[in-house]
Amino acid sequence: MDWDRLRIFHAVADAGSLTRAGDSLHLSQSAVSRQIRALEESLNTTLFHRHARGLILTEQGELLFDATRSMAKRLEAASARIRDSEEEVFGELRVTATTGFGTIWLAPRLTRLYHEHPQLNIDLMLEERVLDLPMREADVAIRMKEPSQADLIRKRLMSVRMRLYATPDYLAQFGTPEDVRELEKHRLIYQAPNATQVSAGAALVQYLLSHEIPSRLSVNNYFGTLQGVLNHLGIGVLPNYVTETAPHLVRVLPEVESNEVPVFLAYPEELRQSKRISAFRDFVVDEIQVMRQRLEDMA
Template identity: 75%
Template sequence: MDWDKLRIFHAVADVGSLTHAGDKLHLSQSAVSRQVRGLEESLNTTLFHRHARGLILTEQGELLFDATSAMIKRLDAAEARIKDSEEEVFGELRVTTTTGFGSLWLAPRLPHLYDKYPDLKIDLMLEEKVLDLPMREADVAIRMKEPSQADLIRKRLMTVHMQLYASPDYVAKHGMPESVEDIGNRRLICQNPRTVQVGAGLQLVQHLLAYDVPSMLTVNNYFGVLQSVVHGLGIGVLPDYVTQDFPDLVRVLPDLRSNEVPVFLAYPEELRQSKRIQVFRDFVQDEIIAFRKAQRSSAENS
């Protein structure tokens, strides 16, 4: 099959429009249409259903689109490796992690990375969905459990626990709980038990709900939980990595915490030699070391 025709077909399938694909490829609509029609003729099949509102892939078109998507991801990986320089670090690095960790821990520390590598372009994808690294949905991941996918290099970074926190104003107004039973007299803020989250956090939330909590606020990510706690809405279940950047938070029931949550960094084996991966890995590890030192110092001074 002709690669040019495949490339144009992929662009059309991706945006669902001959016109928009032409704009993306700097081709006229008629040129794009001819290439797609030529590909259909060479395959003796119909790849698109034509509708007034756009183009929809046929079953055969979906099969071909899956194939071209895989091809383009492999080409992107090859391009990334070719562009990596032994002397310079530049270009795009796609990083995926959870909304909580990405917004509350990683993003505030990225200025340190940009100070050293100003030409680096980070595409930070924050979501609970586990992206497929071998299929190049992202270059590197920080995950709250050990990755199960094959052909990944993985490194355990640290351990996190879910704990209870409140604002000083909330504690002053409602008092400090002395036992877990007292949670039944306070407003609990946590991730919705129906949302995707680490098992240890879910277990702690379920344990607390056994005490007939009368008032609750549930949020689908820890960033929202934190904002609610900071503004005095109640006692929140939060990962302990928020303590360094929000030192005014009050630890509630210090003996109560979740099981440990391992944090892993992972990237595809084929990107082992990538300079962008190397500098990002080293940056995260250095920040983890600084974070641990700050945690120990805070514990010793408390």
């Protein structure tokens, strides 16, 4: 169905006159009349009864006018939202992050973002697979390495290191190791080496497993690893940002840690002006600043 003809039909039905509709559309009466006839022919129906005093909608015309009236209202609402979007943040935002970072760090903090922007709808996609941002599989990503895809805006957020942690209750029961070799007396909880993860974390796990550790629990993501540690199952290899989420955890063997892992926020170049992206980026940056301050206060 031709959109331009529908627009002209709506104007005629609303005005009840070809002449008045033509004036509002800046078209001649004959041009308006031709478009109405063409629409009626395409639908194989009559939309107006023609009278000397004007036009009256037929039953079929009433049905179509109801539809175009609804369309017009939605278009007006969309126009208003677009005009207001200079200040307002609304709509869907698809965010991708790793399972560990998304569940441990990001998701618990979203309360403030929703409080500031209640009309924002976030689709949080947590997986280790790197989604294709230029192909719009997601709008914005938080990644544990610098994105290599072209046409992305990238911002380094912070650095992470994998370290060893346990609960005070676990250490009170089983003791605190003073040397890596003493891990043989403990259960090690870690992200499985064959699971998708940053190379620095995998390298640390491989180093630890080169020692004799008879009791082990491997999990395919850091959220599961954290749950094992919080439930006193053993000593876990975890990213250091968990200490802000679970401040009671005790760092074990402080000299043992992974290499630095950079954390980047990235989004497609064409979304540079997106208010949703800006709101999310500013929120993440602010939360990282708050986390750093808390960690400094705890030190």
